Amino acid sequence: MISLEHVTRNFAVGDLEVSALRDINLTIAAGDYVSIMGPSGSGKSTLLNLIGLLDRPSSGIYRLDGRDVTSLDDEEQAKVRSEKIGFVFQSFHLVPRLTASMNIELPLILAGIPPDDRKARVEELLQDYGLADRTDHRPDQLSGGQRQRVAIARATSMHPAVLLADEPTGNLDQATGREVIGLLEKLTEQHVALILVTHDPMIGSRAKRQLHMVDGQIVSQT
Amino acid sequence: MLTSDLIRLSISSPLAYRMRSLLTGLGIAIGITAVILLTSIGEGLHQFVLSEFSQFGTNLISIQPGKTQVQGANVGIFGSVRPLSIEDAMALRHLPNVEYVDPSVTGNAELRFNGKTRRTMVIGGGHNLPRVMASRVQLGSFLPDEEPASARAFVVLGAKAREELYAGQNPLGSYLKVGGQRYRVIGVMEPKGQILGFDMDDTVFIPAARAMELFNRPGLMEIHLSYKASADLDSVLRSITEALKERHGRVDFTLTPQAKALEVLGSVLDVITFAVGALGGISLLVGGVGILTIMTMAVSERTNEIGLLRALGAKQKQVLMLFLIEAMLLSALGGLAGLALGFGIAQGLHEFIPALPVHTPWQFAALAELVAIGIGLAAGVAPARRAARLDPVDALRTE
Numbered sequence: 001m002i003s004l005e006h007v008t009r010n011f012a013v014g015d016l017e018v019s020a021l022r023d024i025n026l027t028i029a030a031g032d033y034v035s036i037m038g039p040s041g042s043g044k045s046t047l048l049n050l051i052g053l054l055d056r057p058s059s060g061i062y063r064l065d066g067r068d069v070t071s072l073d074d075e076e077q078a079k080v081r082s083e084k085i086g087f088v089f090q091s092f093h094l095v096p097r098l099t100a101s102m103n104i105e106l107p108l109i110l111a112g113i114p115p116d117d118r119k120a121r122v123e124e125l126l127q128d129y130g131l132a133d134r135t136d137h138r139p140d141q142l143s144g145g146q147r148q149r150v151a152i153a154r155a156t157s158m159h160p161a162v163l164l165a166d167e168p169t170g171n172l173d174q175a176t177g178r179e180v181i182g183l184l185e186k187l188t189e190q191h192v193a194l195i196l197v198t199h200d201p202m203i204g205s206r207a208k209r210q211l212h213m214v215d216g217q218i219v220s221q222t
Numbered sequence: 223m224l225t226s227d228l229i230r231l232s233i234s235s236p237l238a239y240r241m242r243s244l245l246t247g248l249g250i251a252i253g254i255t256a257v258i259l260l261t262s263i264g265e266g267l268h269q270f271v272l273s274e275f276s277q278f279g280t281n282l283i284s285i286q287p288g289k290t291q292v293q294g295a296n297v298g299i300f301g302s303v304r305p306l307s308i309e310d311a312m313a314l315r316h317l318p319n320v321e322y323v324d325p326s327v328t329g330n331a332e333l334r335f336n337g338k339t340r341r342t343m344v345i346g347g348g349h350n351l352p353r354v355m356a357s358r359v360q361l362g363s364f365l366p367d368e369e370p371a372s373a374r375a376f377v378v379l380g381a382k383a384r385e386e387l388y389a390g391q392n393p394l395g396s397y398l399k400v401g402g403q404r405y406r407v408i409g410v411m412e413p414k415g416q417i418l419g420f421d422m423d424d425t426v427f428i429p430a431a432r433a434m435e436l437f438n439r440p441g442l443m444e445i446h447l448s449y450k451a452s453a454d455l456d457s458v459l460r461s462i463t464e465a466l467k468e469r470h471g472r473v474d475f476t477l478t479p480q481a482k483a484l485e486v487l488g489s490v491l492d493v494i495t496f497a498v499g500a501l502g503g504i505s506l507l508v509g510g511v512g513i514l515t516i517m518t519m520a521v522s523e524r525t526n527e528i529g530l531l532r533a534l535g536a537k538q539k540q541v542l543m544l545f546l547i548e549a550m551l552l553s554a555l556g557g558l559a560g561l562a563l564g565f566g567i568a569q570g571l572h573e574f575i576p577a578l579p580v581h582t583p584w585q586f587a588a589l590a591e592l593v594a595i596g597i598g599l600a601a602g603v604a605p606a607r608r609a610a611r612l613d614p615v616d617a618l619r620t621e
Binding site: 049052054055074075078079081082083087089091093095096097098106107109110111112114115154158 | 223224227231238527530531532533534535536537538539540614615618621
């Protein structure tokens with residue numbers, strides 16, 4: 001479903017050209033569970049942003065569902081992000097002034113889904129993630145685990161094919177982190193491809209496929 | 223994204239920061255208040271002045287001796303102006319579409335009755351003068367419709383002149399000395415009040431020919447001519463010009479239609495209203511700068527959120543619209559508050575100072591609100607574009 005061919009990503013830092021990704025070749029199928037590990041600065045997040053269409057490769061080809069998405073313009077990329085990709089972040093990234101249900105609803109609103117359809121879908125997600133009694137709470141009234149559950153519910157509201165999680169447990173205690181990982185892993189059973197960036201080997205080792213990155217290259221795969 | 227959602231999402235931020243939004247909206251509100259208040263007073267003044275003039279009727283033409291013109295040398299006796307005579311006025315009576323013609327001579331003279339004396343304005347006119355001045359007879363009758371050359375020595379008193387000289391007595395039939403000549407009182411006018419500072423009640427009316435004699439004037443000061451409302455003004459003017467030119471041999475008189483005079487006056491007053499409105503507009507501009515400031519801050523503070531929206535599938539255009547509408551809502555709501563405030567203060571002023579004419583045309587209110595929305599949009603464009611162009615990866619990384 002995801003295929004990267006000879007993908008590189010260079011950044012200009014002053015006069016210097018820095019390669020964040022060098023010649024990445026990678027294919028990920030629907031329902032795959034992939035963890036990306038490596039030291040900071042190894043290009044894990046850059047790879048994730050690239051797969052999430054928030055960034056473009058300097059060279060190489062990125063195909064999503066067989067379609068070359070490398071050269072799409074902003075509007076088309078936004079559409080692909082909206083329909084196929086879900087993001088979960090380390091710092092949750094909830095909109096502080098919106099309630100839990102409004103935060104979950106946000107991708108549906110942006111996609112222009114009619115209010116009645118949205119309501120049913122949000123309702124269902126609140127139930128699934130145990131947030132039914134937190135519907136009208138704002139993020140600052142929620143615990144860390146609840147916040148990340150809202151974020152996961154939001155990421156899955158549009159039924160994405162790929163879920164990208166960047167250190168999703170980084171701001172959580174161990175028990176809550178394990179619970180959040182459990183929720184994400186459950187999604188792979190529904191044929192969602194889960195790509196997880198972490199530097200916690202305990203979590204990374206749970207994935208069926210584990211990528212290790214160093215200096216912008218994938219050095220080992222299992 | 224649905225329009226209703228766009229507005230709901232856009233307003234969520236101003237709602238979350240109530241105090242800040244209130245103060246920002248206040249800037250625009252004060253501007254709109256100033257605009258509405260100043261234009262209300264300007265427009266009230268406009269209507270007041272116009273109504274003062276137009277009570278005389280709009281289908282009046284005033285004919286005065288002398289021609290406004292600029293020429294080089296002194297033209298000697300050939301350039302002399304022939305006075306307008308009562309015969310000139312009489313000749314105009316028979317022109318097509320003319321309703322009535324009234325000659326006019328004005329001056330000051332001493333009145334004497336029963337040992338009391340008083341100096342008042344003396345207006346020499348004809349039978350139709352009350353129609354020209356839009357005034358009514360209260361007692362007796364006005365000057366009769368008779369041949370001007372043989373007009374009898376009748377006088378009609380203004381309300382104040384009567385009050386001062388007769389104080390409660392019935393003046394009808396008594397003899398009053400006007401500038402030393404004996405006149406018989408045949409009528410009293412209804413009180414009229416002041417018109418542009420002239421007390422119209424402290425006057426007496428006598429036949430025009432006798433007034434010319436009294437003031438030792440060779441001709442009339444003015445001829446009032448009323449034409450049928452259905453008639454074409456230009457053709458009436460043309461026929462008057464032709465008739466008088468035939469009598470005088472050249473155009474040595476000036477025609478001033480009331481309608482044209484009102485038009486000129488109206489446009490002058492419009493400029494004044496516009497000018498005071500523009501003064502208020504300056505404070506509106508300051509309000510716009512307030513919105514620009516707050517929106518620039520909002521984009522910096524919410525960079526992270528902008529990155530998130532983009533990750534969740536928002537297009538650049540959607541981010542642009544969200545911030546534009548937020549700026550526009552701030553100024554539109556501020557503008558509405560300003561409309562209410564300006565209108566309220568204008569009405570309050572009118573309550574306390576009834577002499578101050580105030581009028582708020584709804585077009586001004588609508589225009590002011592549109593200007594407020596326009597200022598909001600203009601102030602929002604730069605911050606909104608900056609928000610839309612942020613790189614999503616950088617924006618997400620900003621804490």
